[in-house]
Amino acid sequence: MSYAAPVEQIEFILKHVVPFPDVAGTEKFAEATPETTTAILTEAGKLASNVLAPLNRAGDQTPARLENGKLRSSPGFDAGFRAIAEGGWIGLAADPEYGGMGLPQSLNMAVADMMSGACLSLQLNPLLTQGQIEALEHHASDALKALYLPKLTSGEWSGTMNLTEPGAGSDVGALTTKAERNGDGTYTITGQKIFITWGDSDVTENVCHAVLARLPDGGKGTKGISLFMVPKFIPDEDGNPGVANSLKVVSLEEKMGIHGSPTCVMSYDGATGWLIGQEHKGMAAMFTMMNCARLGVGVQGVGVAEAALQQAVAYAQDRNQMGPIIGHPDVRRMLATARAEIFAARAICLACAASIDMERATDDRDCAARAAFLTPIAKAYGTDVGCRVADTGVQVHGGMGYVEETGAAQYLRDVRITPIYEGTNGIQAMDLVGRKLADGGEAAMRLLDEVSDGAKAAHGDHPELADDVWQASEALREATQDLLKRDVDERFAGAVPYLTAFALVLGGHFHLRAARKGDTAQLALARVFIGRVLPRYAANLAEARAELADLTAISDASLAGGLGG
Numbered sequence: 001m002s003y004a005a006p007v008e009q010i011e012f013i014l015k016h017v018v019p020f021p022d023v024a025g026t027e028k029f030a031e032a033t034p035e036t037t038t039a040i041l042t043e044a045g046k047l048a049s050n051v052l053a054p055l056n057r058a059g060d061q062t063p064a065r066l067e068n069g070k071l072r073s074s075p076g077f078d079a080g081f082r083a084i085a086e087g088g089w090i091g092l093a094a095d096p097e098y099g100g101m102g103l104p105q106s107l108n109m110a111v112a113d114m115m116s117g118a119c120l121s122l123q124l125n126p127l128l129t130q131g132q133i134e135a136l137e138h139h140a141s142d143a144l145k146a147l148y149l150p151k152l153t154s155g156e157w158s159g160t161m162n163l164t165e166p167g168a169g170s171d172v173g174a175l176t177t178k179a180e181r182n183g184d185g186t187y188t189i190t191g192q193k194i195f196i197t198w199g200d201s202d203v204t205e206n207v208c209h210a211v212l213a214r215l216p217d218g219g220k221g222t223k224g225i226s227l228f229m230v231p232k233f234i235p236d237e238d239g240n241p242g243v244a245n246s247l248k249v250v251s252l253e254e255k256m257g258i259h260g261s262p263t264c265v266m267s268y269d270g271a272t273g274w275l276i277g278q279e280h281k282g283m284a285a286m287f288t289m290m291n292c293a294r295l296g297v298g299v300q301g302v303g304v305a306e307a308a309l310q311q312a313v314a315y316a317q318d319r320n321q322m323g324p325i326i327g328h329p330d331v332r333r334m335l336a337t338a339r340a341e342i343f344a345a346r347a348i349c350l351a352c353a354a355s356i357d358m359e360r361a362t363d364d365r366d367c368a369a370r371a372a373f374l375t376p377i378a379k380a381y382g383t384d385v386g387c388r389v390a391d392t393g394v395q396v397h398g399g400m401g402y403v404e405e406t407g408a409a410q411y412l413r414d415v416r417i418t419p420i421y422e423g424t425n426g427i428q429a430m431d432l433v434g435r436k437l438a439d440g441g442e443a444a445m446r447l448l449d450e451v452s453d454g455a456k457a458a459h460g461d462h463p464e465l466a467d468d469v470w471q472a473s474e475a476l477r478e479a480t481q482d483l484l485k486r487d488v489d490e491r492f493a494g495a496v497p498y499l500t501a502f503a504l505v506l507g508g509h510f511h512l513r514a515a516r517k518g519d520t521a522q523l524a525l526a527r528v529f530i531g532r533v534l535p536r537y538a539a540n541l542a543e544a545r546a547e548l549a550d551l552t553a554i555s556d557a558s559l560a561g562g563l564g565g
Helices: 007-016 020-024 034-061 077-086 105-118 120-139 142-154 282-318 329-362 365-402 408-415 425-433 442-458 463-484 488-493 495-517 520-533 536-544
Strands: 065-067 070-072 157-162 178-181 187-197 206-214 225-231 233-235 241-244 247-252 263-276
Touching (some): 007 020, 007 034, 007 105, 020 034, 020 329, 034 105, 034 408, 065 247, 105 120, 105 282, 120 142, 120 157, 120 206, 120 282, 120 408, 142 206, 187 225, 206 282, 225 282, 282 365, 329 495, 329 520, 365 408, 365 425, 425 488, 425 495, 442 495, 463 520, 495 536
Antiparallel strands (some): 065 070, 187 263, 206 225, 225 263, 233 241
């Protein structure tokens, strides 16, 4: 499976579609010049295409495994990870005080896009480490920062996120892992965690676990949870890995995809940990890590979609059925629609990243609200597009897509986890219509104002496209106002289609901006999205407005297939 990092498209979006020039114009990110941006994207593209992509198939066919309690990673993953670490890519957006480059999250997400398309299983390792770096930068003590951040940033050590337990999945507040004070500033951690991505590693010297646990005086629910740093090896006086901590990998999950990424069941048996942040305030620190990861997962969906589509296009060009099948109208429809959706999803993710950067550079509350509003949309739409395009790739291959030999199925198997982990897409949608509309819809309306103003500005160049985008934005505005009048449970019933409609409208907006700045090919792509994909917003808004009673009227017995009840 060949993969060519989409450097040109990413650079076009950063320059002309999302407000990255505003980010580079701030004092904080002044080093993100056009020349620096081009150099970073070019080098990251070479790493993704030439070093990481050749590892993707090996990770699928030779999964990570446990041998006598020790993890063995897939062939080539050690060298691939070293290339990532030694290139400084893990610390691209990290604090320079601890060895990072301090560059914008926008560039970090652009790099993550390319690495995900090349080899998702391996890219998951730095993604989780970057999330932990973010949490430590914002919440850890100076002592913890000084000890852990340089090692994590350099890639000498890796980081994980330990939330889920057998009885506490999305309901994090139901966790049972216990923490006890030792009286010397350390804590004893006891419990079991599941679904821990890269919970062990032989490509780094130490694995640093961020573990949620409850102290004896911690209240019920999420408000009583604390977050602890629990390393695999306890650092010695010189900050090097010392004695083994009281934790172990019980087993590795056998999964549908991402076989090269070890998904661990972790056991903590009186392990030593250190508090991150304040006691009973662990969810604040963990949410910092999760929000970083959620945008990163949306980008993963985009990256895998890119790789799957590239392979499908190559196959369609070579496969002859009364001529190359790429010329058949329906195949052309599938490929063009997939390309248009990838562009939209990539632009949404990079717009979200740019908003995060602007908030960090200016402390502007509107930028913070914009980033928070875009995060669930980026995560959900990016991963939905990933699944949709990977499925399309299998379909374009026909029967050969169902045969593992071609590799088309791997993209679908790998990307299918992305709508599930880091908060399912249903949870993202409920967050959008719940917390993110709790401001009375102010953040939503500011975004819709941006879309409608953009459509008005584009009317002179592309009147038909501009009219379609404007009408969609106004329909979404009206639906948002209707949702604000409903109670939260009623909103939840239509949350997913509402999020999808918002993503489609934003996609139309970004395609319209691209059509004004790009060439005839970009205009043609915008016509595909606005003419063929954007109209789906109407059906989604109709479902978003449907009554909760329609769902509750159906009995459990009927859902199970019975006729009565």
